[in-house]
Amino acid sequence: MTAEALGRSSGERRGRRLTIGAALVALFAASAVLAPWVAPYDPTAVPAALSDTMLRPPGPAHPFGTDALARDLFSRVLHGGRVSLALGLGVEVVAATLGVAVGLLAGYHGGWRDSLLMRATDVVMAFPSLILAIGLIAVFERPGLDKVALVLVALGWTTIARVVRGEILSLKERDYVQAARALGVGHGTILIRHLLPNAVGPIIVAATIGVGSNMIAEAGLSFLGLGAQAPTISWGSMLAEGQTFLTSAPWVAFFPGAALLLAVLGMNVLGDALRDFLDPRWRD
């Protein structure tokens, strides 16, 4: 294969990856947003004649089957996506904003502020993330999704802070920044108008992958009983229920996990593809 042909085919593959990632994310987002209108049943309603309809395998009436309380799993998976999306996205917006602020401050000012902020990121990053999340949640009186969100924000800002700091460090010595400074442009304006736009690519990439990590972390914590509590529907707590019936009714565990896998896969593939487009250093 000639170099040119190789280049063309890897370009095609990049485009295909972007399409697959964007399609999965769009499917996930649409089903989560439209769940109240699309879901065929009330996801929390427990029918009176429980024993007739509980733990039914997938069929025409219930495409994903029913759980131990005879609730429609398809409707529950759709509604579970709302929690996953809201938490994954919401946490990432706050954490990324925090990370950008820390990265800008550290990279631009340097000196003691840089040392202090970077040592703080070192310490947070010295913990395997989910372990520290479990430790933080243990401090609260009772678990819940609000605590999960708080904890994931507290842990989620470090990667973006490092990325932004690195970009700013290399950008701030450029001539155009020096020129702006010589013209008397204020620090705030230089940071927001001249430095931040150049770091947007890596921020978007890190944040996209961050959304997926948040979703996995929320599901993991809820699976362990440390996140969403009933009646809140989370894929993680559905999986915990599913484990109880793994031998007799495997569909209860299969569908929420498959949904989580596809959603996270979409985020990761999209993040990878965006990296190829936005960050030329990663192009192979």
Add this chain to the structure above:
Amino acid sequence: MLADLLEPAAKRVLALLPVLLGVSLLVFALTAVGLGDPARAMLGQRADPELVQQIRRDYALDRPVHVRYATWMSRLVRGDLGTSYHQQRPVAEIIAERLPATARLALAATVVAVVGGLAAGVAAALRPGRLLDQVLMSAAVLGISTPVFWLGMMLSLLFAVWLGWLPVSGYGDGDWANLVLPALTLGAIHTGTIARMARSNLLEVIRQEYIQTARAKGLAEWLVISKHALRNALIPVVTVIGIGIADLLVGAPLTETVFAWPGLGRMLVAAVGQRDLPVVMGAVLVFAVIYVLANLLVDLAYLLIDPRIRRDR
């Protein structure tokens, strides 16, 4: 050569001290915030008031916060992690009992990931862009995106429940058959990461001139790959193995819960449920120290493999 190694190695060890200090401060802060009155929690509500006073003095609970930290720290360096509320015995003892099972699982998962990841990465890099490459790399992304606990359940469903080849869960007195599914589960993410890294490094190295030279002098392709390319391509992979230790430790509570594996991770989760905070904080601290030390080892291994960075940094 040894002197060359010693200085950068010492530098890396010294650089850890502020991080470890920060880790201890954070865990102390969590303990201080979360405990309420540790003396009461330790002894129960109807404890002898004199005994409560005794504990308060021993742990300096009636003193300013920096004195409490110093007391806590001096106990910590002597290996005293406090007493479990739930089991009424030293936390260090409980952790020491659970650590071997987690270590065994983590090591097995690392072997799975390194062997599987390198094999897949090299196989993919030999014919880039072909079908095998695409299948392997898609599998790698899939592995990275799969929630470990769900993967564990599905593997257990397939190999234990339906095929009946392996036990569903449990430690089985250290039987190898019990280790297979947890190790595959825990190693999956890590396998994907290593495979991707190995592939892209190998592709980069293959393009370089000395590889062209080796080919030009008529060396067999497998010799070119194994003797010339792989050694250099592996250097960054060592770092990924280090990063992957985080994946392993993060996956431990989940994988151990799915497979009823009597390790540190499952103990941590149970302790949160019992609100046994000394055990929780002890486990968090131990996990963090293992992680920091593992990364140090990776850094040192890096020094050993790659002579170039000994002088640079």
